[in-house]
Amino acid sequence: MKNVDHSQTILQLDKVCFSYTSEEVIKDVSLAIHKGDYVGIIGPNGGGKSTLLKLMLGILKPNNGSVRLFGKDLDDFKDWSIIGYVPQKNYIEMNLPITVKELVSMGRYGKRGLFRFPNKEDEQKTLQALKHVDILEYKDKQVSDLSGGQRQRAFIARALAAEPEIIFLDEPTVGVDIKTQKQFYELLRKLNQELELTLVLVSHELDVVAHESSELGYINRTLEYYGEPEEFLKGKYFHELIGKGGVHH
Amino acid sequence: MLELFKYGFMIRGFEAGIIIAIIAPLIGIFLVLRRYSLIADTLSHVSLAGVAIGLLLKVNPLITAIIAAVLSSIAIERLRISKKIFGESALSIFLSGSLALAVVLISFSRGFGVDLFSYLFGSITTVKQTDVYIIGTLGLLVAATIITFYKELLYVTVDEEAAKVNGIPTKFINILLIVLAALTVSLSIPIVGVLLIAALIVIPVVSALQLKTSFIKTILIAEVISIFAVISGIIISFYLNLSPGGTIVLTTISIFVLILMLKR
Structure with missing residues (x-):
């Protein structure tokens, strides 16, 4: 282990x-x-x-x-996009109009940076993250329609999409x-x-x-x-x- | 039908109205989902104080309204961040304070000899060509900014904490959102007026939200509702000789009620 x-x-x-x-x-x-x-x-x-x-x-x-x-003090640390964060369940307002795929693709936003639109690589990493947590089939569902367990996986997938070092x-x-x-x-x-x-x-x-x-x-x-x-x-x-x-x- | 377009003021009304119809839901979706709807109301009252200042100084009231709304929006956001007072209390202070200022300024100059009604409820017949240029330029700026920062605005709306952790500049995005809201609200004054702006920003979005679809589709549906309501509202008001602002808002509400009934 x-x-x-x-x-x-x-x-x-x-x-x-x-x-x-x-x-x-x-x-x-x-x-x-x-x-x-x-x-x-x-x-x-x-x-x-x-x-x-x-x-x-x-x-x-x-x-x-x-x-x-x-090795860097938090104030000097810049590479925040490699940090994954899965917030407390129910912390997110659940009747937001977003699909699972939209939620997971947000994991790529920090990496992409300001003034840049998501590209094919982001799309591919998003789908890959969905696959990793076994919820690819729900990608077009509303987050609010998922079960508690699936929702939690979606948030993990969002963290994974950023290709993090630590979650x-x-x-x-x-x-x-x-x-x-x-x-x-x-x-x-x-x-x-x-x-x-x-x-x-x-x-x-x-x-x-x-x-x-x-x-x-x-x-x-x-x-x-x-x-x-x-x-x-x-x-x-x-x-x-x-x-x-x-x-x- | 075509006789509508014989009148210059109607063409100007349509031009300005359609631009407002496009940007109102774009900003509205973020305000509604972040429970910031009251901000639109507050900023519209601030805009009225701006209008009064413009009339007093004899400059284009649209310009002073924009300046007043933008400056106040920054002050409101700073007050909210400082946590010295509750966010909603900050809004109340600005809402009633600016309304008071507007009333005092208006009475101070004996009513300016202008129709206050047109600023309260909108009056497309008084939209000047300069106004169309201002609305067009700033409207384009608002739309382009929202598209540019769409992914950041979305992330901050859905999950501000995670967005912050992922390196999204959340403070900047928050201030950007409220400044864009201020621009949208003040630009809408000539069309729907101070008292009805919030409806145009909120109702098409709330209607689209009932359909429970993806974020991007929700925006597109709200756009369709908003543009349809503005165009049909202006046409109906022209033929029935009604207030365009009021007709537009009532049209959005009719669509909202219709969607609610169809969803049952």
């Missing part, structure tokens, strides 16, 4: 602190994500999982500390049934192993994430654990947290 090339650090957080108001929601978080990692970030509700993800993506700016993507996923399986959830994690495994994509997954599903990911981070304001999932599960952290009732699973 581990063929992680630790020579390339993709994302590095150094003593990152963040607060919306006066109270810190993220405190002194440091971690490094390497090429090929499949990182699961778990933690209680309100523990700062999604905030951490937004800090990694530059949607929020840290009050203190630094976030570096591909960030925010609670991707909230509200989908167990079978869909299983298929979804199979897809993520395929992306990680076959396409060698680096994945960062924020979720509250400790059990599944601990079994799927190659690195596990537990965040509850501070990063209380970061390392191998196996260690976490058998280690004292897990039992302590279960004892505190801080883990949802």
Whole structure:
């Protein structure tokens, strides 16, 4: 399972602190994500999982500390088109008049750049991304007509269309049934192993994430654990947290 | 039918009307889907203050309306970003503030001796040739800008956060959208007037949305509805001696109701 090339650090957080108001929601978080990692970030509700993800993506700016993507400070990082982002399900207004293909082709827009119209290559990459996640047959359907699982795949396809190095996923399986959830994690495994994509997954599903990911981070304001999932599960952290009732699973 | 085109003012009305019919849904779709419909209303009231300033300074009111709307649109967007006040409150302040300013300016100069009615509800018979040139040039500019930034506007409308992550300059696109809205609104004054512009921007788009199709087809359908409504509205108003602005808006509403009934 581990063929992680630790020579390339993709994302590095150094003593990152963040607060919306006066109270810190993220405190002194440091971690490094390497090429090929499949990182699961778990933690209680309100523990700062999604905030951490937004800090990694530059949607929020840290009050203190630094976030570096591909060795560059976020302010200097320019190559945003190689960053895939799958937002929380239901985050998108679902009665928008867009087809699956229109949604997925948006993944190419950042890459194409201003003043350039999408071309044949974009079309081809869009179709390829749809194929990768097995929803090519739904390309002309309205996004609003898809099932929860298909919709989630469409958002993955959008991220894939950008030919990303790393994909960030925010609670991707909230509200989908167990079978869909299983298929979804199979897809993520395929992306990680076959396409060698680096994945960062924020979720509250400790059990599944601990079994799927190659690195596990537990965040509850501070990063209380970061390392191998196996260690976490058998280690004292897990039992302590279960004892505190801080883990949802 | 052809007697319509014997009158210069009717030809000017058609020219200006069709340009407005083309650009209104182009900007409308982004405003409607981003829940920005009220912006069109606000900017139209700002335009009225612009018209009053123009009448006071004795310059073409269309020009001062455009300047007032564009400047205010930038101020509204900056207020919205600063998060000092709620977005909607910012709109309310501008809406009533500019209406107040317009009323004060108009009363200040004893009504300017002009028909205020024509600015409130549009009056194609008073469209001057210069107005057609201004509407044509800026209308073309608005349409070309929307086509150029179509993919960015679409991405920001659907998913602003992901667009930002993917390197789309979202702040620039947001300000661009509101400035284009300001231009569209102020250019529409001679045709549908301050009080009816929002309808022309919103209703064809909302009608097309009922048909639940792709984004690009939704725009095309809204275009057809809008152009049809403007042309037939002008023709009907000519023969029945009605207000063109009001007739155009009522035509769009009839189409909307028709689509709703057919969809049931």
